[in-house]
Amino acid sequence: MNTMYEPVIGLEIHIQLLTNSKLFCHCSTCFGAPQNTQVCPVCLGMPGVLPVLNERAIEFGIRLALATHCSIAERSIFARKNYFYPDLPKGYQISQFEDPLCSNGFIEVNDTESTHRIRITRIHIEEDAGKSIHAEEYVDADQTLIDLNRCGVPLLELVTEPDIRSPQEAYLFLTKLKQLVQYLDICDGNMEQGSLRCDANISIRPLHSKTLGIKTELKNMNSFKGVEKALEFEFNRQVQEIQNGNRIKQVTLMWDDKLNCVVPMRSKEMAHDYRYFPDPDLVPVIIRHSTIDTIQKKLPELPEDKLKRFMEDYKLPQYDAEVLTESKEIADYFEAVAKEIKDYKSVSNWIMGDVLRSLNEGKITINEFAIEPGRLSELLHLIEKKVINLTIAKTLFTKMMSDKRAPSELVTQLGLSQVSDTTEISALIDKILGQHQKEVADYLSGKVKIFGFLVGQIMRESKGRANPQVVNEILKDKLEKQRESNWGCIKS
Amino acid sequence: MKLIENSYGSVRNLLAERRINCVKIVDHYLREINKQNTLNSFITLLNDRALKRAELIDHQIRERGLKKLSGLVIAIKDNICVKDVRTTCASRILSNFISPYDATVIHKLESEDAIIIAKTNMDEFAMGSSNETSHFGTVKNPHDTTRVPGGSSGGSAVSVAANLSMAALGSDTGGSIRQPASFCGIVGLKPTYGRVSRFGLVAFASSLDQIGPLTTNVEDCARILEVIAGQDTNDSTCSDSPVPSYVEALQDNMQGLTIGLPIEYFSEHLETEIKTRIDHVIDFLKASGFSVVPISLPHTEYAIADYYIIATAEASSNLERYDGARYGYRSESVQSLDEMYVNSRRQAFGDEVKRRIMLGTYVLSSGYYDAYYRKAQKVRALIKSDFQNAFDRCDCILTPTSPTTAFKIGDKMSDPLDMYLSDIYTVPANLAGIPAISIPVGKDMNDLPIGLQIMGRSFDESTLLKLAFFIERNYSTRDIAR
Numbered sequence: 016m017n018t019m020y021e022p023v024i025g026l027e028i029h030i031q032l033l034t035n036s037k038l039f040c041h042c043s044t045c046f047g048a049p050q051n052t053q054v055c056p057v058c059l060g061m062p063g064v065l066p067v068l069n070e071r072a073i074e075f076g077i078r079l080a081l082a083t084h085c086s087i088a089e090r091s092i093f094a095r096k097n098y099f100y101p102d103l104p105k106g107y108q109i110s111q112f113e114d115p116l117c118s119n120g121f122i123e124v125n126d127t128e129s130t131h132r133i134r135i136t137r138i139h140i141e142e143d144a145g146k147s148i149h150a151e152e153y154v155d156a157d158q159t160l161i162d163l164n165r166c167g168v169p170l171l172e173l174v175t176e177p178d179i180r181s182p183q184e185a186y187l188f189l190t191k192l193k194q195l196v197q198y199l200d201i202c203d204g205n206m207e208q209g210s211l212r213c214d215a216n217i218s219i220r221p222l223h224s225k226t227l228g229i230k231t232e233l234k235n236m237n238s239f240k241g242v243e244k245a246l247e248f249e250f251n252r253q254v255q256e257i258q259n260g261n262r263i264k265q266v267t268l269m270w271d272d273k274l275n276c277v278v279p280m281r282s283k284e285m286a287h288d289y290r291y292f293p294d295p296d297l298v299p300v301i302i303r304h305s306t307i308d309t310i311q312k313k314l315p316e317l318p319e320d321k322l323k324r325f326m327e328d329y330k331l332p333q334y335d336a337e338v339l340t341e342s343k344e345i346a347d348y349f350e351a352v353a354k355e356i357k358d359y360k361s362v363s364n365w366i367m368g369d370v371l372r373s374l375n376e377g378k379i380t381i382n383e384f385a386i387e388p389g390r391l392s393e394l395l396h397l398i399e400k401k402v403i404n405l406t407i408a409k410t411l412f413t414k415m416m417s418d419k420r421a422p423s424e425l426v427t428q429l430g431l432s433q434v435s436d437t438t439e440i441s442a443l444i445d446k447i448l449g450q451h452q453k454e455v456a457d458y459l460s461g462k463v464k465i466f467g468f469l470v471g472q473i474m475r476e477s478k479g480r481a482n483p484q485v486v487n488e489i490l491k492d493k494l495e496k497q498r499e500s501n502w503g504c505i506k507s
Numbered sequence: 508m509k510l511i512e513n514s515y516g517s518v519r520n521l522l523a524e525r526r527i528n529c530v531k532i533v534d535h536y537l538r539e540i541n542k543q544n545t546l547n548s549f550i551t552l553l554n555d556r557a558l559k560r561a562e563l564i565d566h567q568i569r570e571r572g573l574k575k576l577s578g579l580v581i582a583i584k585d586n587i588c589v590k591d592v593r594t595t596c597a598s599r600i601l602s603n604f605i606s607p608y609d610a611t612v613i614h615k616l617e618s619e620d621a622i623i624i625a626k627t628n629m630d631e632f633a634m635g636s637s638n639e640t641s642h643f644g645t646v647k648n649p650h651d652t653t654r655v656p657g658g659s660s661g662g663s664a665v666s667v668a669a670n671l672s673m674a675a676l677g678s679d680t681g682g683s684i685r686q687p688a689s690f691c692g693i694v695g696l697k698p699t700y701g702r703v704s705r706f707g708l709v710a711f712a713s714s715l716d717q718i719g720p721l722t723t724n725v726e727d728c729a730r731i732l733e734v735i736a737g738q739d740t741n742d743s744t745c746s747d748s749p750v751p752s753y754v755e756a757l758q759d760n761m762q763g764l765t766i767g768l769p770i771e772y773f774s775e776h777l778e779t780e781i782k783t784r785i786d787h788v789i790d791f792l793k794a795s796g797f798s799v800v801p802i803s804l805p806h807t808e809y810a811i812a813d814y815y816i817i818a819t820a821e822a823s824s825n826l827e828r829y830d831g832a833r834y835g836y837r838s839e840s841v842q843s844l845d846e847m848y849v850n851s852r853r854q855a856f857g858d859e860v861k862r863r864i865m866l867g868t869y870v871l872s873s874g875y876y877d878a879y880y881r882k883a884q885k886v887r888a889l890i891k892s893d894f895q896n897a898f899d900r901c902d903c904i905l906t907p908t909s910p911t912t913a914f915k916i917g918d919k920m921s922d923p924l925d926m927y928l929s930d931i932y933t934v935p936a937n938l939a940g941i942p943a944i945s946i947p948v949g950k951d952m953n954d955l956p957i958g959l960q961i962m963g964r965s966f967d968e969s970t971l972l973k974l975a976f977f978i979e980r981n982y983s984t985r986d987i988a989r
Contacts, residue, residue, distance in 0.1 A: 056608050060828045062601065062709040063588045063610060065742050095824050097871075099848055106827020159844075161832070290871035292880060295714035295821055298743050 020219045020257070022250045023227060024179035026242075028192065029212040030171040030202045031143065032075045037167035038142045039066030039109065044169075046208060050148075050162040058167035060104030065296050068093075072169040073300060075201040076116045076140050077310045079171060082195055082317055083135055085120030087307055093140075093297045097290045101161050102145035110141035110172075112291040116300070122195070124187040133188055134176040143168040171201075177216070177227070182246035189213060189239045194318050198343045206238050213242050218263070219253045228253075229263040233277065235270045245270040249277060321346055329359040338367050344381045345371075351388030356395045365391065369412055385416045394422045406479045407431050435482040437489060440473075443481065444490055447472050448497075459498050466490070513670040515579045515727045522568065522578045529561035529568070529578045529622060536580050536624055540671050546647045548656075548665035550585045551593050551626040564620045575734055577620040582672040584663050585626040586633055587718065588707040589613050596709050597641035598631045600829045600836045600855035610707020611742065612676060612718050612735045619734050624672050627662030631857045632826065633683055633711045635659050636929040639920055640859040647916070648690060650955055654913040657687030657929075663721050664691040674731055675721045680711050681814050682909075682933025684719045685945035689908035689958020692947040694728050694975070695721045697933075699965045700940035701746035703732075704739035710825040712818035713744075715937040725946065725976040729753035732968060748966050756969040757976045764974065766792060767802035767901030772932055776910040780951045785907050788948050788959055791982050792905075802900055804893040807935060809886050811927055814934045816870050816883035823867025826860070862923065887938050894939045898964050903974060906932050908945040908958030936962050944971045949984035 037044055040057035057064045080087050094112035120135040145166035147159050173192070179185050193211060196202040203210050213236055218228035233249055236242045248270075253263055268277035316324070318340055325336035325346070340346045345366065352362050370391070374384060386394075394411060397403045403411065403426060411422055411431060418425060426432050434440060447469065448455055458465040473486050521527040537554055557580070568577055583589060586596045588606035590613075595601045609617075616623070630640040638646040638661025646661040648654040649669040656665045660677030664687035667675050677684040679697035688695025696719045703718045710716060720731040733754060738747040768789065773782060793799050831837035831851030838850035856864070870879035897904060910931060919926040936943035942965070945958040959978070963971045 059833065061607065061834070062594065062596070062604065062828070063586075063606070063707045064608075065706050065744075067741060067743050097824050097827060099827065099830060101830075101832045101844065104828060104833060106830060107824055288873050290824070290868065290873070290876075292820060292824070292871055292876070295712075296710075296744065 019222060020250075020254050021180055021222050022182070022217050022219050022246065023177045023230075024182070024185055024215060024217045024246060025177035025230075026173075026175045026179065026185060026188065027214045027216070028173045028189070029143075030079070030173060030192075030196055031210040031212075032072055032169040032171060032201055033203060034069055034071045034075065034169055036069055036071075038069050038072050038140070038169035039167055042167065048164055050160075051164060053164040054166070058104070059163060060106070066109060066294075068297060068300070069169065072140055073116070073302070074310055075169075075199075076138060076171055077302070077307060078199045078201055078314060079138060079173070079196065080117035080120065081307070081311055081314055082199055083117075083120040083122055083138070083173075085117035085135060085138060087117050087302055088114055089302055090114065091116045091139075091300045091302075093294045093300075094291045095294045096141075098287055100144070100147075101159065102147045102163070102166065104145070104163065104166060108142060108144060109294055109297070110291075111139035113293075115139035122188065122191055124184060124191050126184070126187065131178075131180075131184065133178045133184075136174045136176050138171055138173045141170050141172055142166070143170050177218075177230075182243045182250065185215065185246055186239050186243040189242060193239075194341060194343075198315055198318055198321075200315060213239075215242060215246055217246055217249050217253070219250060219257065229265050231263065231265065232267040233270055234267060234280075235272075237272060241270060241272055244275065245277065248275065252277070315343075318343075325349075329353060329363075331359060331363055335360075335363045335367060338371075339363060342381070348381050348388050352392045352395070355389075355392035356399070358395075358399070361395065365395065369409070373416060385419065386412070390415060390422060397422055397426065401433060401435070401482065402426065403431060403433050404479070404483060406474070407433065410479065431480060433482050434477060434480045435485050437485065440477075440481055440485050441489055441493075443476055444473055444486070444493055447476060448493065455494070455497065458494060459501060466494075512723070513667070513673060514724050515576070515673045515722075515730065516724065518578060518673065519573065523573055528565045530558065530565060532578055532580060533557050533561040533622060533624065536672060539669075540625070543649075543669055543671060546649060546652070546665050546669055546671075547644050548628055548646050548662040548669065548671060549582070549625040550595055550597060550628050550643050550662070553592065553623055553625055556592070557622050557624045560617075560622045564622065567620065573620075575619040576616060576730065579616075579621040579731070580624050580673045581616065581621050581731075582625045582627045582663060582666040582675040583613070583623055584629055584660050584675065584677045586629060586678055586709040586711075587612060587676060588709070589623060589626070592626065594626070594709065595642070596632045597629045597643055598829075598855065598857070598860070599642045600852070601709075601834075602642065602836065602855075604835050606707075608707065610718075611704035611739045613707065615735050615737075616676075616731075621734075625666070627660070627666050627675060627677075629662050630659035630683075631860050632709070632822070633659040633678055633680055633716075634822070634859050634863055636682070636686060636926050637914070637916075637919060638662065638687070639916065640857050642857060645916055648913045650692065651913065651953070653915055654955070655690065655916050655918075657690035657909070657913065659683040659687075660695075660721065661687045664688055664693060664695065667691070667693050667721050667723055673723070674727055676718055676731075676735075677721050678708055678711075678716055678718050679933075679937065680715045680717075680818060681937050682930040684721060685933050685943060685958065685960060686909050686930060688721055688945045689947070689960075690913040690956065692950070692956030692958075693721055693723055694725055694944065694946050694979075695719065696728050696732060696944045696968070696971070697936060697942060698732060698736065698968055699746075699942045700937075701744055702736050702748075702942070702966065702968065704735075704737075704742040704745045706739055706741040706745075710821075712821040713825060714821060715814075715818055717937075725972055725979050726754065726757060728944070729757055729972045729976075732972075736968075746966070751969055753969060753972055757973055759969070759973055761797075761973055761977060763798075764903070764970070765798045765800060765901040766974075767800055767897055767904045769802050769804045769807065769897070769904060769906060771804050771807040772906040776928065776931060777907060778911050778951075781907050781910070781912070781957050784949050784951075784957045785905075785959060788978065788982060789905065792978075795977075795981065799905075800901055802897045802904065804890075804897060804904075804935065806886065806889045806893050810890060810935045810938060811931055813883050813886045813890065814930075814938060815866065815927060816879050817887060817938070819863045819867035820871050820880050820883075821867070823864045823871065826856075826864055829855075859923070890935055891939045894935070894941055894962075902963070903967075903970050904962040906960045906962070908932060908960040912951050912953065912955035912957060932960060941965050942968045942971055944975050946975045946979060947984075948978065948982065
């Protein structure tokens with residue numbers, strides 16, 4: 016990145032709320048239902064219908080306000096944002112304009128060295144629009160299909176001040192916000208499915224300057240990484256323009272994820288006058304202190320508090336606690352296992368290692384993961400009780416991902432339990448020593464490293480089931496005895 | 508069969524005594540409608556539906572006796588949705604629209620066994636004061652078929668005045684129930700804003716619209732209001748204030764009632780004959796022992812201008828949903844999305860609707876919002892406080908309903924401003940949200956009805972109905988020296 020200029024970035028994020036029903040009618044908000052099945056006269060914008068506010072959305076808004084240090088308006092109002100589009104049945108979106116629900120908050124992001132406070136201008140409630148489908152598999156090139164299932168689903172729109180100073184910081188902010196909304200249980204945080212949508216605005220200025228340049232707006236980013244990439248691209252483009260002696264034009268740009276570049280929107284599409292005015296069909300939202308208190312009391316534990324608690328209660332290193340609390344689901348998973356297994360560090364190791372790796376490889380979430388906390392605890396129990404050793408445990412873990420049976424059952428069925436019986440192990444060792452007389456001789460002549468090799472051969476012969484500690488002891492014993500008898504030979 | 512008079516009260520007695528049944532009643536009205544179809548008061552007739560309902564209700568009367576509105580034959584303004592029935596708002600853009608749901612008022616009426624007989628003609632989207640803007644043609648005044656019935660609920664008023672139904676529902680945004688009631692010589696009530704649910708009323712101006720009854724007499728009006736009023740979980744602006752028995756209230760004592768006369772309402776706009784008539788009523792009320800005081804509503808002169816900013820702003824937004832995309836009229840000749848919008852709306856909205864959409868779009872535009880819409884809201888607050896101050900001095904306010912009696916068809920169509928002034932006395936009640944009723948108090952020299960308006964405190968429909976009932980019972984309309 017060019018070091019003579021710094022970017023000045025603000026974000027505008029739409030957060031789709033996890034309410035059961037839509038913002039102004041009783042229709043379900045469930046994702047993925049067949050097209051136009053979750054609709055009613057109200058969200059279809061039929062003549063004569065009226066909106067009735069879903070109070071749950073207000074509660075969700077207050078949760079986010081409390082978690083982001085915003086002030087909550089005692090009286091806020093809904094406004095109509097008027098524009099024509101086929102996926103907007105009423106011809107206006109019910110949103111908030113003057114007097115939003117929340118304002119003046121902040122979220123803090125940490126990079127490796129420091130903490131930076133990003134101020135939040137406002138958070139308001141609005142309804143989502145439907146979806147236009149231009150896909151060629153369904154329709155002719157000159158046709159568009161409309162799916163109104165999403166129409167009327169509640170959103171929070173969060174607008175930041177232009178406090179972000181790098182594309183990376185924008186990425187960190189989004190990650191933090193995603194973590195927050197998931198913890199608050201108000202949004203599933205899935206940017207690919209559109210539950211979180213982010214637009215950005217960016218201008219540049221010489222480093223250490225206080226003035227603001229002319230900003231451009233970036234739309235159509237489909238992932239957090241996409242936001243970062245688009246901002247990087249646009250920062251470099253603006254620097255190039257300035258260095259070429261050009262001026263930045265105030266435009267809206269569409270990010271093209273495939274071509275990795277931005278395309279200007281047609282100026283006609285930008286020339287909107289939304290004619291906002293208070294929606295006369297809805298009464299002002301009045302929020303009492305007692306309501307805020309009640310919501311505050313029921314507020315779920317926030318990420319920072321959980322992090323602290325994980326370090327204190329489970330005595331985990333900060334790194335472990337950070338990884339485990341990054342998502343609420345992982346943290347919940349950890350706590351469910353830790354309820355049963357008291358060696359918390361080992362629980363943490365398993366989750367940070369094998370579990371997270373499996374999630375990444377399978378591109379799944381912890382809730383879709385085949386090994387539930389109960390079965391992982393059982394697996395760890397088997398290790399604790401020395402029924403199986405670590406090697407077997409890893410094999411068993413892999414097996415458990417495709418076989419939903421209890422680990423103890425799998426151990427019995429597959430004959431994986433650890434062998435600690437000395438006679439059995441003794442016989443095994445004799446067999447191996449017989450097959451590797453040269454190596455034994457080498458060992459006895461002073462090449463002590465051979466010991467490990469011999470242990471490996473024995474473990475392999477036992478298919479990993481032999482108790483390594485027992486193997487070690489008996490092997491050492493037998494080799495020493497052999498040394499003594501060799502001495503005897505020489506003596507005689 | 509001969510009905511004694513076109514009132515539900517009398518028919519109800521006959522029904523209770525089993526001297527008549529609902530099928531016969533409906534038959535009678537269907538024959539009357541057939542005879543007088545030149546008045547053009549209806550857009551859709553519901554003959555079969557009404558007869559089926561009548562049979563069912565006859566059966567229910569035999570089983571369980573009468574409900575609150577058993578056998579009431581009522582016509583519904585065509586901007587109120589009835590499930591599976593065409594609801595056009597007298598516009599080409601909704602000429603093929605079948606509502607998939609019932610308005611709350613329809614549900615309430617039918618729960619009390621009322622029988623809906625037809626959907627009535629109106630000004631397109633309730634925008635007009637003469638019923639001349641309808642896509643389905645002008646409605647004629649039964650008192651003089653060369654004259655307008657008033658608007659926008661002209662079809663509803665004519666239906667009742669010409670004995671084509673016992674009652675009708677209308678909607679009133681700036682006088683659309685009261686002015687046609689006055690022109691047609693019947694009773695029309697605009698309830699307090701929030702008294703009757705608007706769910707299912709196709710919106711013109713959401714902060715002003717109210718549904719109300721049009722009837723031949725005050726008691727029927729009270730009966731219907733009692734049924735359609737009350738809280739509705741589908742309408743956030745609908746009040747939870749309890750609904751009293753308006754019918755019982757008619758018998759209440761009115762001792763000590765003070766009537767206010769706003770000086771601003773008796774200005775030069777008012778036709779002399781109407782003024783003489785209203786004065787005559789006032790003299791009668793004084794003689795009957797009421798105390799009558801002059802009051803002032805100083806911001807009255809701004810009401811029409813204020814109304815045409817607020818109403819058109821809301822209308823421009825409310826009518827955006829008619830875009831040809833999902834229902835209603837869509838132009839055949841389109842090459843692009845923009846053309847679908849432009850051509851559909853250009854072809855299917857009438858001139859008055861277009862005029863108001865343009866006005867409303869203008870006053871909400873960025874750069875003009877503060878000068879027009881925001882200022883209009885401030886003026887509205889002043890008009891509201893005018894009334895609050897007035898009601899410190901009096902219990903209700905008495906005025907003419909309209910500055911003129913029914914005018915000639917075509918007279919005002921070329922002059923919108925002149926047309927708008929027709930609502931000069933009715934608009935303030937909508938802006939203030941207060942209830943107002945128009946009752947007939949005689950006729951002018953052309954034998955055209957004159958209406959008297961009574962306005963009252965919010966949610967005090969009882970007082971309006973009581974005073975209206977007293978005048979109806981005791982004031983002799985003939986007794987005036989010409």
